[in-house]
Amino acid sequence: MPRSDPTRGTKLTSGFEDDPDGDSLVGSIVREGHIYSLAATNDLLYTGSDSNYIRVWKDLDEFSGFKSNSGLVKAIVICRDERVFTGHQDGKIRVWKTSAKNPRVYTRVGSLPALKDVLKRSVKPSNYVEVRRRRKKLWIKHSDAVSCLSLVEDQGLLYSASWDRTVKVWRIHDLKCIESIKAHDDAVNSVVATVWSGESLVFTGSADGTVKVWKREVGGKRSSHILVQTLLKQDSAVTALVTSHVAVYSGSSDGAVNFWEMGEKKLLKDGGVLKKHRLAVLCLAAAGKLLFSGAADKKICVWRREGRVHTCVSVLTGHTGPVKCLAVVEPTVEDGRLLVYSGSLDKSVKVWRVPYY
Template sequence: MAKRKNKGLTLLLSERSMHSGGHVRSRSCALPHFHHFDFPAGNKDDSSSPSSGNNSLTSSPSRSFNNSNGNFSGGSPNSDEFSPGGNFSVGSPYVRSPWVHHRRVRSPRDETNENLTNSRKTRNGLIGSLVREEGHVYSLAAAGELLYTGSDSKNIRVWKNSKEYAGFKSSSGLVKAIVVFGDKIFTGHQDGKIRIWKFLGDEKKAYKRHGSLPTTKDYFKTAINPKAYVEVRPKKNVPWLKHYDAVSCMSLDEERGLLYSGSWDKTLKVWRLSDSKCVESIMAHDDAINAVAVGFDGLVFTGSADGTVKAWRREMTGPSGPTTKHVLVDVLLKQDNAVTSLAVNARALTVYGGSSDGLVNFWELEKGVMVFGGVLRGHKLAVLCLAAAGNLVLSGSADKSICVWRRDDGGVHTCVSVLTGHSGPVKCLAVEEDHGGDGDYSYDDDQPLKKGDRRWRVYSGSLDKSVKIWRVPEHAPDY
C-alpha cells in the first residue's frame, strides 16, 4: 500500500485547489452515492492489519463465480444521488471539498442486476470474481493466459481462465509488487527483498524459487567492502545495493532488460536482468517511493510520499560496455499530498499520477518537454492505483470504486464509466486486451466489436480480499 506522508491522516479530499491556472483538458466524473469509509491510519501500509489464520497454500478454499455484487455503470444521472454533494449533510467534510464547486457532468448510470444474470452473454461490465479468503490483495500482474495475485498472506496465487492454476509462497514479507518477464516472476516484498521465481512448465504447473535481487554472492561481496556502505539514518549504514525497507513498486523495461524497483527507503534501484546486477542506486526522494513507471523517450517516472513526481532520463555510458545512468530532468509535481500511483500511455506520450487527495494529474510530452495537461476529478478518497490501456486510463480508489477515463484526440479526458462492486479500497489494477471466446466469459457471436474498437479485461484487487474481473470497451457501450 502506498505510504502516506503523515501518520493518522484520514484520506478525505484536501480542501486545497490544484493547478488553479493553466489550460486544463479534463472533465469531472460525478460518482454515485456511497457510504463514508475511514481509511485505516497509523502504519506504512495504510491498510488494516493482516488477518490471522493459517497462511499455507492449502489453508483456505478458493472460489470463482460470476456476477458478484457489483455493477457496471453507463449513461447520465437523472437524480441528485449522482451529484457529488448529494445526500451529504452540510457539516460533512465532503461538502467542503473542491468537488462541490464543479459543474455536474455526464456520469454513468447503474445497470440493474437483471442485466448481469448470465455472465456468458454479458458483453461489458462485471463478469466474475476470484476470492481466496486469506488476506488483502496488494498486487496483480496479467501475462498471457495467467493472472498473478499477491496478498499479505505472503502467497502468490496463479489463475488461469478464472480458476486457480498454481501457487507459491515466500518465506516472509507480504507481496507488494509483481512483474513477469518471460518464464520468470519478480516479486517485491514488505521485508525489502525482491524474489525471483521460475515457471517449470504447463506439465508440472509449478514454480521454483530461482534467486533474489541482489544475489547472495553480490551482497556478501559488497558487504565486506566498507566503502560500499551508505548512511540511511543516524548511526545506521547499509550496503548500497540492497533495499532496507519495503519494496513498494517495480517496473520493467523489456527492450533494455532493466528492472526498476522503488522502496520506502527513498531509493530507486536499477537491475540488469541478464546477470541480476544492481547497476545503479539513486536516492530519488525525500520520503518513501510509492510508484515507478518506465515511460517513453528514455524517461522513467517516480512518485513519492513527499508529494513529488520526478522524471529521470536514462543515459547509456561506458567505453567497456553499456552502463546505465539516470539523471533528474524535471520535477513534474510538488504538493503536500502524497503521490500514490503512476501509469504511462506510451502511445500518447502521457504520464498519469494519482495522489492521496483523490486527484489524477497528467502530463504530456510536447517538443521534448513534459507539459502539464490537466486534472481528472472522479474520486472522493485517495487514488491508490492506476492502469493505462489503449485510449483508456483507469483509477482505483479508497472509495471502493474504479473510474474509467477515455482520452480523445487533443488530450481531452472523459469519464465513460464507474465500476463499483468492491466492499473495500481498490489497491491494484491490471489490464489486458480481451479477445473474447475464452473460458466462462465468452460472449455472443451476434455482438461483434465495431470496426476499430477494442475491448479490455480489467482485474481489480481490493482490501476486501477479492479480485474482480471486468470487461470494458474502449468506446461507450451500447445498451
C-alpha cells in the first residue's frame, strides 16, 4: 500500500496583505507537476498533479503526501469520515484514509470498482457494453480518464464523470457501482450532483457543447437518473460547472460563462451570459453571492451577483499559466473574507483572501 511520502523541495512564498478590505494574495506554493485538482477543508488543502502525487497542506506548509502510480490526478473529493476519493487518468478512482495513529500517514483502502466486483461481474456477457467499435468493457468500469467527481454525502453517493461519455453512480459505504448513465455524445468534462429546490439533481457538461440536467428517482431499493432538461447546445465545449443556491453556471472553451435559474414547474430558465475571459474557462467556484471563474488566459474573475445582475468586481492575476482548478473555504466570523485556492498549469497553487461582499 502507498504510504505518506516525506518530500523535499517545496518553494513557498507568502505573507502580503496590502488592503484589508480588498483582495490579497496570501501565498504561493510551488511543487513538481502541473496542478489539475484541488480540494479544501477548514484546515487542510489537497492538491493533485501530473506527478501522480496528492499533496496535503496545512497553513501553507506541506503536511503529508501520497502517491498513486495511475496517471495524473484529475479530481479530489473529501468525505466527512476523512476518506479521500481521487479520480485518475487511467479511468480508476482510488480511496485513501489517514492512519488512526498518525494523521500524516495516508494509505489506500480501496478502489472503484473493487477487484472483487470486477471478477464477479466479468463472468456474465450481459455485464459488458461496447465502448468503442469492436471493443467491450464491464459497465461498472470507466474506459477512459475520470475527469471529475461529485459527492452527495447525505445520500451516500459519489458521481464520477469520464471522457468515455458516461457518468457512474457509486454507493460510498460499500464502494459499489449502482448505475452507469450514457450521458453525452463526447467526453464529459464536469459533473455536479446536488439537492436543489427539494429535487435530487445532477448537472453534466460535455465536449459535445451541451449541459444536461438529470433527476434522481427512487423506487423501492433502487434509484435511477432520467434526463429532464438540456440547458445548452453550442459548438464550444462545456469545460466547467458549478451550482450556487440560486443558479447553475457553466464555463465554455470560448471563454463564456452561461447561467440558469430555477423557473416555473421546477425547470431551469436561461439567465444570461458573462463575458470577461479571452480564452477557455477551465474552472468555476461559488460561495454566497460570489462566483469565481478561472481560465486559460491565466486570470481569475470574481463576480458578484445582485438579483440577476452579475458584476465583475475583481480580477486576480499572478499565475503564469492557465488556471485549472479552484477551491473556496467559507470565511470565519473574525476574518469575514473567503479563502480561495487556485491551481495552475504553471505548477503553482496561489492562496487569496477575498472580501465576502
